[in-house]
Amino acid sequence: MSDFNAYIQEKIFALAPSPVRDAMEYSLMNGGKRVRPQLLFDALKAYGIAPEAGYPMAAAIEMVHTYSLIHDDLPAMDDDDLRRGKPSCHKAFDEATAILAGDGLLSYSFQMALQSPVSDRQKVQLADSLAQYAGCEGMILGQSLDLEAEQREDSTLDQILEIDRYKTGQLLVLPLVSAAILADREQDIPAWIAIGTALGIQFQIVDDILDATSTEQEMGKSLSDARNHKATAVSLLGLEEAKRYARQSLEGIEAWLDRLALEDEALRSTIHALLDRKK
Structure with a gap:
């Protein structure tokens, strides 16, 4: 992942110097786990394609994810002061700069997607997928549902899972769908959607479990959900039942991977690591 980090750092430094660029770099290079790029790289490996072919799209997805975190931390949203063990972007800079940094990352993500080393048809598909899964029928819809829930x-559990499906799940579907587009295997997209959706629910439930059993220092972020008594899978199901539900999601993911019948050992390993993560 160090080569990919160097790649996105170079792309940020290619922009004109400004406080906004500094804020973009601050949040983008602030120690994220790079879960979404790793999923894309692992899915490409399953197709026998070198991860480097996915660097532009992985950068695009990570930029969208980072912009969503910057905006999510703002006072108008979750009002969180800590992200990845450091002050949130609006605390390290100011609210106006943080908003523009998020806007800048979202805009730049489309430039990055269009730098992918594939045909023009595939580039259009990648850009369309980026807009779809990040937009008003994807991650942003999840954010809106989350605000309504507050x-x-x-x-209900169904309402919480619907939020998880969109707010978390859509940006986990996106790297898997992107791998199919880069590999010119559009017929596999429905399977990847099913896998990514289940993974999103699993990922968010594990997050909820960690939020309920860890401190802000251990997690490296503000635990505003617990502070605000926000309904989660853990609060509705209880800790042990939530763990069982997350494991059940994993079984569904593995069944879909079996159907695809790819060389997916690295991808399975990453998915298991996400379930067993400690932060």
Whole structure:
């Protein structure tokens, strides 16, 4: 992952110097786990394609993910002061610069996607997927559903899982779908959507479990959900049942991977590591 980190650092440094660029770099290079790029690289390996072919699209996805975190931390959203063990972007800079940094990362992500070393048809598919899964029928829809849930006194498990499906899941579907597009294997996209959706639910439930059992220092981020008594899978199901539900999601993922019948050892290893992660 060090080569990929150097790649995205170079892309940020190619921009004109400004406080906004500094804020973009601060958040993008602030020690993220690079889960979404890793999923893309592992899926490409399953197709027998070198990870480097996915660097532009992986950078695009990581930029979108980072912009969503910058905006999510703002006072108008979750009002979190800590991200990845450091002050949130609006605390390290200011709110206006943080908003522009998020906007800049989102805009730049489309330039990055279009630098992918594939045909023009595939580039259009990648850009379309980026807009779809990050946009108003994807991650942003999840953010909107999450804000609606905060106004309700009670939420059902189905409502919480719908939020997880969009807010977390869509940006985990995107790297897998992108790998199929880069590999020119569009017929595999429905399977990757099913895998990414289940992975998103699993990932968010594990996050909820960690939020309920860890400190802000251990997690490296503000635990505003617990502070605000926000409904989660853990609060509705209880800790042990939430763990069982996450494991059940993994079984569904593996069944879909079996159907694809690819050389997917690295991808399976990453998915298992996400389930067993400690932060």
